[in-house]
Amino acid sequence: MSSEKVLVAGVDTSTQSCKVRVSDAATGALVRMGVAKHPDGTSVNPQAWWDAYQEAVAQIGGLDDVAALSVGGQQHGMVLLDDHGRVIRDALLWNDTRSAEQAEKLIVELGEEALATEGKADEAPADSDTNTPADPDAVHARGIREWVHAVGTSLIASITITKVRWVAENEPENARRIAAICLPHDWLTWRIAGYGPQASAEEGLKALSHLTTDRSDASGTGYFDPATNQYRRDLLAKALLGTVDAQKVILPEVISPAGIAGTADPAQAGKNVEGGCVLGAGGGDNAMASFGLSMGAGDVSISLGTSGVAAAVSPTPAYDDTGAVNGFADASGQFLPLACTINASRITNAGCQMLGTSFDEFAELAFQAQPGAQGVTLVPFFDGERTPNRPTASARLEGMNLANTTRENIARAFVEALLCTQRDCLEDVRALGVPVRRLLLIGGGARSAAVRKLGPSILGMEVSVPHTDEYVAIGAARQAAWALATSSDPKAQAPAWPVEIDEVYPATDVEVGEKVYRQYVSHRG
Structure with a gap:
């Protein structure tokens, strides 16, 4: 039996940089590591992540000997792809606060809906004033509660769904081009698997069907319920405002924590490994840090x-x-x-x-x-x-x-x-x-x-x-x-x-x- 180490790689595509750490699969011991910077800013062309990944991999002499790889990444970043698999606009990162207004709108809308539904259940007397507006603080508090119980968290500008709403309101021409929505670690895993922009919509949609994510990163989008492991497309529809059909937007398949997202393109990793390089589900940075600990x-x-x-x-x-x-x-x-x-x-x-x-x-x-x-x-x-x-x-x-x-x-x-x-x-x-x-x-x-x-x-x-x-x-x-x-x-x-x-x-x-x-x-x- 071979005594050679089995090697695995962990990728951290963070706000500041891309780190590629090759480890001994049995012990976790560091074998080699490369680091490349990401550009500053709160909105970034995902191509910069790909370039940094390539630079970090080159620093350590490639990943031809790596048997498995997973990507951990900054949470909440919104990556929009068209039907050819092309990036529609720069990704809005977690620290981009332009969608703070949209977060408040979505909270209020869900709060108003919940209170209105209750009002219909408790039918008011005929002579009552049914047009009296609800107390804004009560609406807001109820909206927070509704979001928390729907997806585990309330909304702030960091959360992906608020960024989708911002695009629908401010860049409707871009919103109408959306064929898929994913997160930074999803997109990088997809590229490492050998997928990317295609010459035709038919081939593009086929490639997009191979997008994957995991529970941890999906749980930070605002349209995924981690308790049921289900996407909430009804909530996504509130963000898209009818620019595209939320039921038809491709969302990454949610892979279990130990699941396999695919196999790396041999040009990227595992070229010298029998069977190629297995791709793990990946995850959000905070979840990956806790797993690393x-x-x-x-x-x-x-x-x-x-x-x-x-x-x-x-x-x-x-x-x-x-x-x-x-x-x-x-x-x-x-x-x-x-x-x-x-x-x-x-x-x-x-x-x-x-x-x-x-x-x-x-x-x-x-x-x-x-x-x-x-x-x-x-x-x-x-x-x-x-x-x-x-x-x-x-x-x-x-x-x-x-x-x-x-x-x-x-x-x-x-x-x-x-x-x-x-x-x-x-x-x-x-x-x-x-x-x-x-x-x-x-x-x-x-x-x-x-x-x-x-x-x-x-x-x-x-x-x-x-x-x-x-x-x-x-x-x-x-x-x-x-x-x-x-x-x-x-x-x-x-x-x-x-x-x-x-x-x-x-x-x-x-x-x-x-x-x-x-x-x-x-x-x-």
Whole structure:
């Protein structure tokens, strides 16, 4: 029997770059890795993703020896394709906010429909005023509830369906050309499988029928219900406004977590592997990161990048009628309740800039101050906020006087504010009855000594810090290994790849941290 390693590849097509990580299928050990940048901006021609993928693959000498591959990608990005398989317009990414108005419209429309239906059921007296408009706040709240129970999450500008509505309203000529709608990871998987634009509509539609996705990424579109694993074309129709028939639009086939999406074009991967390179279902970046961390029920990751994400693995769907927690699916067949802040590492970045320090110097200043920073509190909504929902808010320092306005207290207030925003997310997730037994701290912001050491006190529990690594790419590679295993054994389990924990910080000074958090809450409102 051959002793050669079986290799698998995980692709992370993120907002900033494309990473291609080749791993040992048995152990997850890194074999080689390539990285290529994506262009800046909130709308991007998908061709840039393809070019970056090719560049990253070239850096590592190709993927001819890879037996399986999966793609993890930025969620929510809208890719529109015509009947030839051509990209209709630049993809609108998750961070493109132009469809905020459309999100509100869709919420209100569903709220009005629900209340109107109830009104018909409770037939009004003949002399009553049936034309009295419903209270706008009640309509909005009901709309959020209807969306949450229909697709697991309420609508904000990030969600794909709002972007579809924006195109239907503002670019109807483009909307009328829509033959298929997919997401960034769907499109890249499709291209790696050898599909792309065709010379005729007949061949184009045939190629589009091979589009695939997974539960995790589909659950972020706003027109897929992760609890039933069904598309909601009735909701998609509300976004398309009759420009095209929602029943005829091609949506990617939803592949199970360990399912096989096809085989890679030998020119892309697996040329030297018998049977070719198996393609896994792929997934959204947050789900892939949790899969790369081998998270299970009761595990919660807090990822501190530009934004902050608290993601929990749960065996059952979570429905938050306030809309604060997104009820996404994960990459293992379970669910991924997720709360997100717009501001995370940018908080400490702003503090370093304000005080003119390095990150290490900033942490040392924070350690020299007392918990609560002698009453100085930062409300860190620099670009508005999503959790809590404060889209037009700005940041502010409160509680300052001549005695407590010191560099040390300001640094401490910035670090505490960052952690308190993530405590907000954690509390929202916990309020839904989601078990929280282990907390993993990842992302660039986790490199701060102040964040790591003060985290357990404010977050209220022990914090584990995994070794810094590319967990989206690792999760994609692990899924690829799983798909490869199921190709010969349908009952195969996901490989148990070890996750290296660098440090574990015990839950100390929790009562002190609780006071700091309550001080923060009193100021942020």
